[in-house]
Amino acid sequence: MSKTVTVQDIAALAKVSTATVSRTLSHPEKVSEKTRELVMKAVEETGYTVNEAARNLRKKQTDSIVVMLPNIGNEIFSSIVEAIETVCAKNGINVLIADTEKASMSHGRARAYFSKNRVDGIIILDGKLPLDTIPTGDKTPPVVYAGEWNIDANYPIASIDDALGIQLAIKHLSELGHTDIGHIAGPYETTPGKVRTDSFYQVLKQTPNSPKKPWVFDGDFSLKSGKSAAHAWFQLPKNERPTAVMCASDAMAFGFISTLTKLGIHTPRDVSVIGFDNLPVAEYYSPALTTVHQPRDSLGILAAHTLLSLINGSSIKTLKPIEPWLVERDSTAKI
Structure with missing residues (x-):
C-alpha cells in the first residue's frame, strides 16, 4: 500500500517549512515566484492533493451554496440554476439543489439548510417559502432571492422588470x-x-x-x-x-x-x-x-455574483431589475 503524501513530505522535498507549503497552497500570491515554483514542483512530483474538507474546516467555509426552488423540473428555474452553476464553478463553489415542493422537504429540513455549517450561502427561487424558515442571527449564511421573493423579506432580490x-x-x-x-x-x-x-x-x-x-x-x-x-x-x-x-x-x-x-x-x-x-x-x-x-441567464448570473459578494463580506441591499424585451413573431397581427 502506497504511503499517503503529507505537507511534511512536500516541505522536505522543496526544502521549505511546512508553514510555507500551507501558505503557498492557500495564498500563492503571498509567496515569491521562486518559492511557489519549488513547492508546486514538489506537489507535482509527489502527486499530492489538497484535502478540501480539512482546508474548508480551517477556513470555516464549505465552498458550497444551496439553491432552493419549488420545482426542479420547471424549465424557467432550471435555466436560472444553470447560470448560477456556471458562475459558481468558475469560483470553485459547489451548488446544491433543494426542491421545496418535495414531500420530504419538511419545515425543519428546509430550515436546516440555513446553517453556516452546511453551506456558505443560499439563493431562494421560491417566493412562497415561509419567512420563518429562515432563522435570524449570525449563524445564518447570506441569502439572495431570485425571480420570486417574499415581499416581507429584507434580502437582496435579483428580479426581472x-x-x-x-x-x-x-x-x-x-x-x-x-x-x-x-x-x-x-x-x-x-x-x-x-x-x-x-x-x-x-x-x-x-x-x-x-x-x-x-x-x-x-x-x-x-x-x-x-x-x-x-x-x-x-x-x-x-x-x-x-x-x-x-x-x-x-x-x-x-x-x-x-x-x-x-x-x-x-x-x-x-x-x-x-x-x-x-x-x-x-x-x-x-x-x-x-x-x-425573460433574460433568465442574466438573472442567475446576477443572483450568483450577488451571493458571492455577500459571502466575501460586501453589503448589498438593492439590485436593479433586469429589463426584458419583446420578441415579435406570428401570434399577433393587426386587427
Whole structure:
C-alpha cells in the first residue's frame, strides 16, 4: 500500500517549512515566484492533493451554496440554476439543489439548510417559502432571492422588470389596433403573478379606448389553465371576446392557442396572443409565439455574483431589475 503524501513530505522535498507549503497552497500570491515554483514542483512530483474538507474546516467555509426552488423540473428555474452553476464553478463553489415542493422537504429540513455549517450561502427561487424558515442571527449564511421573493423579506432580490414586460406587450397590441385586450393571469400569491396582474390593470388604464372592466382569467402559469381560459373565452358572446390576450406565461399561451385551434379559432386571425417567458419552444410553436423575453441567464448570473459578494463580506441591499424585451413573431397581427 502506497504511503499517503503529507505537507511534511512536500516541505522536505522543496526544502521549505511546512508553514510555507500551507501558505503557498492557500495564498500563492503571498509567496515569491521562486518559492511557489519549488513547492508546486514538489506537489507535482509527489502527486499530492489538497484535502478540501480539512482546508474548508480551517477556513470555516464549505465552498458550497444551496439553491432552493419549488420545482426542479420547471424549465424557467432550471435555466436560472444553470447560470448560477456556471458562475459558481468558475469560483470553485459547489451548488446544491433543494426542491421545496418535495414531500420530504419538511419545515425543519428546509430550515436546516440555513446553517453556516452546511453551506456558505443560499439563493431562494421560491417566493412562497415561509419567512420563518429562515432563522435570524449570525449563524445564518447570506441569502439572495431570485425571480420570486417574499415581499416581507429584507434580502437582496435579483428580479426581472415584469412591469416593463407587460407594458411592452400592451404597447405592441395597441400599435396593432387592439383596444379590447384580455389577460390570463398568473397566481396572485406569487410575486411575478401579482406584479404582472397589477401592471396589466395599471397600463390598461393609461391606454386609450381600453375597456373599464377588461376580461381577466385567473390562471396558474400552466398549460392546463391556458386551456381553461380558452374555453372561458370561447363561451363569451362573440362581440364580447377580447381581440387580443396577454398571457402571464408562455405555457398558458400554448394551452390557450392549442385549445382554441381545436375549437376552430385561428391565431392571430381571430385573436392575437402574447406570452411571457420566451421559452426555447416558443419560436417553433405554430404559430410562432410573440412573447416577452425573460433574460433568465442574466438573472442567475446576477443572483450568483450577488451571493458571492455577500459571502466575501460586501453589503448589498438593492439590485436593479433586469429589463426584458419583446420578441415579435406570428401570434399577433393587426386587427
